[in-house]
Amino acid sequence: MISPYDLHSHSTASDGALSPADLVRLAAETGVTHLALTDHDSVAGIQEAIEAAHQHSVQLIPGVEISVTWEKKCFHVLGLHINPDAPSLAQGLKRLQILRRERAEKMDANLEKHGIRGALQEVRAMAGEGMITRTHFARFLISHGYAKDMANVFERFLVRGKPGYVSTQWADLEEALEWILKAGGIAVLAHPLRYKLTGAWLRRFLTAFRSNGGTGIEVVCGNSTPVQIETCADYARRYRLMGSAGSDFHDPAFPWIELGNLAPLPPGVTPVWESWRS
DSSP states (O other): OBOSEEOOBOOTTTTOSSOHHHHHHHHHHHTOSEEEEOOBTOOTTHHHHHHHHHHHTOEEEEEEEEEEEETTEEEEEEEESOOTTOHHHHHHHHHHHHHHHHHHHHHHHHHHHTTOOSHHHHHHHHHTTSOOOHHHHHHHHHHTTSOSSHHHHIIIIISTTSTTOOOOOOEEHHHHHHHHHHTTOEEEEOSTTTTOOOHHHHHHHHHHHHHTTOOEEEEEETTOOHHHHHHHHHHHHHTTOEEEEEOOBOOTTOTTSOTTBOOOOOTTOOBTTHHHHO
């Protein structure tokens, strides 16, 4: 089922395969009428996406996916319907972009210690002016035969305790939410079940998230099962959070995540887009 709303997608401004304009074009061809561009720690692609959206009759929702550290754990928080030019947001993202560059250098050094050379040069060329992410390193490792696919490469190289992993202190939860709110946006927890937390830990996080101004939770993700959707819907109801739906689309070469291929939000969950549509 194609949803008219897809509020989580990536372009070449971070680790997506399509330019912002091509991403918007694909949304129009697919049947997505409201698309949020949410690149990792970057709003660099939004203006191009807005211009393309005017041409293709797509409503572009300016967004960003901010890397957050809370209780020594990494989370991703979406800022939706933001003003991408807000000063505090720009300053905060600039700091995270420096961290990303430093992390890439450390990842390259770690891989070199394990006999894998030349990663950073290729990754920089791959990313161009976009943010360097672990996905770029994953593509490098796959292309050179070190792993067979994305799941395999992350498991073997890019998670805690593996050769390419680098621990990073991202933005504090409170400050990240402040950046989003000052930019006039809505803070949404991305893919809540992907962090593989116990129920107790996720409840603790959602309590902190809500008390610091968090508004929504991604109830429907690109590869959600019906059970996962209902689990996230229950969290939305329990913590009085609005529900969002986003594919987390990166690349048309990955057929398991398709732009706009999203189930409807369950009953009793208020769609996050109601807050700005009204």
